[in-house]
Amino acid sequence: MKDPLLITKEEILKFYKPVNPHTHKGLQGHAVIIAGSYGKIGAAVLASKSCLKSGCGLVTTYTPKCGYQILQISIPEVMVVTDENANFITNIHLPIQPQAIAIGPGIGKELGTQKAVFEFLRVNKTPLVLDADALNILAENQSWLELVPDNTILTPHPKELERLIGKWNSESEKFQKTIAFSEKYKVIIVMKGAPTYIINKNQIYENTTGNAALATAGSGDTLTGIITSFLAQGYEPKYAVKLGVFLHGLTADIALPQTGYQSFIASDIIENLGKAFLSLDH
Numbered sequence: 598m599k600d601p602l603l604i605t606k607e608e609i610l611k612f613y614k615p616v617n618p619h620t621h622k623g624l625q626g627h628a629v630i631i632a633g634s635y636g637k638i639g640a641a642v643l644a645s646k647s648c649l650k651s652g653c654g655l656v657t658t659y660t661p662k663c664g665y666q667i668l669q670i671s672i673p674e675v676m677v678v679t680d681e682n683a684n685f686i687t688n689i690h691l692p693i694q695p696q697a698i699a700i701g702p703g704i705g706k707e708l709g710t711q712k713a714v715f716e717f718l719r720v721n722k723t724p725l726v727l728d729a730d731a732l733n734i735l736a737e738n739q740s741w742l743e744l745v746p747d748n749t750i751l752t753p754h755p756k757e758l759e760r761l762i763g764k765w766n767s768e769s770e771k772f773q774k775t776i777a778f779s780e781k782y783k784v785i786i787v788m789k790g791a792p793t794y795i796i797n798k799n800q801i802y803e804n805t806t807g808n809a810a811l812a813t814a815g816s817g818d819t820l821t822g823i824i825t826s827f828l829a830q831g832y833e834p835k836y837a838v839k840l841g842v843f844l845h846g847l848t849a850d851i852a853l854p855q856t857g858y859q860s861f862i863a864s865d866i867i868e869n870l871g872k873a874f875l876s877l878d879h
C-alpha cells in the first residue's frame with residue numbers, strides 16, 4: 598500500500614475556486630438531496646442546510662410527505678418535493694435536472710424504498726453521492742452497484758463500509774478491500790473515521806482536519822450535504838470530496854475552543870462553515 602497523501606490547506610488551495618463576484622444562483626449549482634423518513638427528517642434537514650451553506654445556489658430536497666412542513670419551516674431557503682408516501686420514500690420523481698444528487702441520509706430500508714432506489718439508479722445519469730441507508734441498501738443488493746455512474750462518491754462510516762466490503766482482519770486488509778471495491782465499481786470512497794481517508798482507485802488521501810467533537814449524530818449527514826454542494830458547483834468528484842472532507846473537519850477545529858468536545862452538535866458544523874471558508878481566503 599502506498600503512503601497516503603495528506604489533505605492540507607496547501608493542497609486544497611491548488612484547486613479551490615473563490616466565488617466569482619459576477620456569479621448568480623443559477624451558476625452556483627442546483628443540488629437535490631433525497632433524504633429522510635418518519636423520525637429521521639432531521640437527516641434531510643442537516644444535509645440540505647449544509648449543502649446550501651457551502652455555496653450551492655439552489656437546493657431541492659426530496660422527502661416523504663411527513664417531511665414537508667418540517668423542512669419548509671426549518672429551512673425556508675430550500676425547495677421541497679414530496680414522495681406520494683407519507684412516511685418513507687417509494688417513487689423518486691424529480692421535476693428538475695440538478696447538477697448533483699445525494700441519496701441516503703435517514704431514508705431507511707423499507708422494501709418500497711429499496712425499489713425506489715433501484716429505479717432511481719437505473720435511470721439516473723447525474724453526479725451522485727451515496728450515503729447511509731442508500732449504502733446499506735446497496736450492500737444487500739450488490740448487483741445494483743453496476744448501475745452507479747463512474748466517479749460516484751460513497752461516504753460509509755466503518756459499519757457501512759463493513760456491510761459493503763465484508764469484515765477485515767487488519768487495517769491493511771481494510772485498505773486493500775476498499776481499494777479493490779473502488780477499482781471494481783470505479784467509485785470514490787470516503788472512509789469516514791478518525792482520521793477520514795479518501796480512496797480513489799489506488800490513490801489514498803488522509804484528511805488533516807477534524808476531531809472527536811464530530812462523534813455526534815448527524816455529522817455524517819452534514820458531510821454529505823457539503824460534498825454534494827461542491828459537486829453541484831462544478832468541482833470534479835475527486836476535488837469535491839477532498840474540499841468537503843477538509844472543510845467539514847475544519848468546522849470542528851474552529852468550534853472546539855468555544856464548544857468543547859461534548860457540546861458540539863451537527864448544527865455547529867453548519868454554523869462554522871462560514872469561518873472555515875474564510876480561513877481558506879486568508
Ligand SMILES: NC(=O)C1=CN([C@@H]2O[C@H](COP(=O)(O)OP(=O)(O)OC[C@H]3O[C@@H](n4cnc5c(N)ncnc54)[C@H](OP(=O)(O)O)[C@@H]3O)[C@@H](O)[C@H]2O)[C@@H](O)CC1
Binds near residue numbers: 636704789
Ligand atoms: N437526526 C437524524 O435524523 C439522524 C439520522 N441518522 C440516520 O439514521 C440512519 C442510521 O444510521 P446510523 O449510522 O446511526 O446506523 P447504522 O448504520 O446502523 O450504524 C451504527 C453502528 O455503526 C457503528 N459505527 C458507526 N460509526 C462508527 C465509527 N466511527 N467507528 C466504529 N463503528 C461505528 C456502530 O457500531 P457499534 O460500535 O455500536 O458496534 C453503530 O452502532 C441513517 O439513515 C442515518 O442517516 C443518523 O445520521 C443520526 C441522526
Ligand SMILES: Nc1ncnc2c1ncn2[C@@H]1O[C@H](COP(=O)(O)OP(=O)(O)O)[C@@H](O)[C@H]1O
Binds near residue numbers: 810
Ligand atoms: N473521533 C472522531 N474524530 C474525527 N472525526 C470523527 C470522529 N468521530 C466521527 N467523526 C466524523 O463524523 C462523521 C460521522 O459520520 P456518520 O457516522 O455517518 O454520522 P451520522 O450518520 O450520524 O450523520 C464522519 O465524517 C466521521 O469521520
Ligand SMILES: [Mg+2]
Binds near residue numbers: 728729754817818
Ligand atoms: Mg451517516
